[in-house]
Amino acid sequence: METHVPHVSSEENEDPGAAPYGNFINYYSFNPPENRLGLIPEALLENIGFGSDRSERVLMLDVGCNSGDLSVALYKHLLHEDASPKRELHLLGFDLDRDLILRAQNSNPFPQNIQFIPLDITDAQESRAALEAYLGRLASLSEFLLLEAQPWKCYRSAARRLRKLGRSDFEHFKALEIRGDMAAHAKEHLEKQCGMELVQSFGNTTWDRSLLLFRRREL
Ligand SMILES: C[S@@+](CC[C@H](N)C(=O)[O-])C[C@H]1O[C@@H](n2cnc3c(N)ncnc32)[C@H](O)[C@@H]1O
Numbered sequence: 001m002e003t004h005v006p007h008v009s010s011e012e013n014e015d016p017g018a019a020p021y022g023n024f025i026n027y028y029s030f031n032p033p034e035n036r037l038g039l040i041p042e043a044l045l046e047n048i049g050f051g052s053d054r055s056e057r058v059l060m061l062d063v064g065c066n067s068g069d070l071s072v073a074l075y076k077h078l079l080h081e082d083a084s085p086k087r088e089l090h091l092l093g094f095d096l097d098r099d100l101i102l103r104a105q106n107s108n109p110f111p112q113n114i115q116f117i118p119l120d121i122t123d124a125q126e127s128r129a130a131l132e133a134y135l136g137r138l139a140s141l142s143e144f145l146l147l148e149a150q151p152w153k154c155y156r157s158a159a160r161r162l163r164k165l166g167r168s169d170f171e172h173f174k175a176l177e178i179r180g181d182m183a184a185h186a187k188e189h190l191e192k193q194c195g196m197e198l199v200q201s202f203g204n205t206t207w208d209r210s211l212l213l214f215r216r217r218e219l
Contacts, residue, residue: 020162020170023097027066031207033073036148039202039211042080045089048144048199048215057088063138065093068104068116075114094119131178132189139194145214147190148205149183183210190214 019025041047050058062071071093079089091114095101104116122134138145159173178185190196195217202211 020158021096022064023066023095023100025067025100028069033070035206036070036211037073037077039205040074040077040146042077045078048213057090060089060091061141062091062093063121065095065100065104065116066097067100068093068108068114071104071114071116072109075110089113091115092117094121096120129177130172131186132193135186135189136194139190139196139214139216143216144199145190145196147183147186147212147214148209149186149212150209152179152182155179183212187212187214 024030045058050056060074062068062074065071071091075089075091093104093114093116095104095116095118098118101116101118108114108116121137122130155173155176159170162168162170187198191198191214196214197217198212199215200213202213204210
């Protein structure tokens with residue numbers, strides 16, 4: 001869900017420009033990885049059960065990884081000092097913006113374990129409930145899903161920024177059906193339709209976005 005335009009606390013002074021897909025070229029200069037990593041325990045993998053079999057491989061998927069700064073920082077964060085050196089942790093980051101992916105590839109300090117590829121996760125066909133389809137797709141791929149839900153006010157700010165630059169609204173902005181408490185909508189959909197359950201809420205980021213960890217419900 002971290003796919004569109006961020007809310008910027010002091011928009012007047014810190015206008016990040018308009019990037020309709022959230023593909024800001026300087027995203028990490030106004031939202032450094034530390035803003036969020038502080039909320040995520042270093043022992044997250046152990047906490048969710050990847051501690052006992054130390055030779056097991058863990059694959060993380062970073063959907064919409066931008067220039068990869070958060071992916072690399074998260075990888076390092078989870079391979080903390082006490083983590084088993086034997087654990088194989090792999091991360092695949094992808095983004096629809098090829099330039100950002102090139103930057104991520106060129107500055108990747110762990111090419112053996114982190115890969116960045118250009119990819120658009122949405123189907124070409126528009127769907128009336130695209131957000132739900134997107135969440136369903138992610139849920140079908142994941143055992144655990146860490147979601148940073150973007151509040152509705154960010155969608156409005158993004159549309160306003162586009163208008164200020166003399167560009168029209170997002171193509172489907174007025175037709176968006178899911179509004180209001182985005183985290184609650186996402187939670188409801190993941191739990192009722194996608195067989196997932198909320199494991200933990202890590203609280204809210206400095207941008208007032210909740211960080212929610214879901215897992216596949218056992219049958
Ligand atoms: C605001 S950035 C967030 C980057 C990173 N996930 C983070 O939280 O730090 C959102 C990224 O999602 C990418 N994105 C948006 N829609 C996408 C899609 N359909 N498939 C892949 N990437 C997408 C954008 O290009 C942008 O780089």
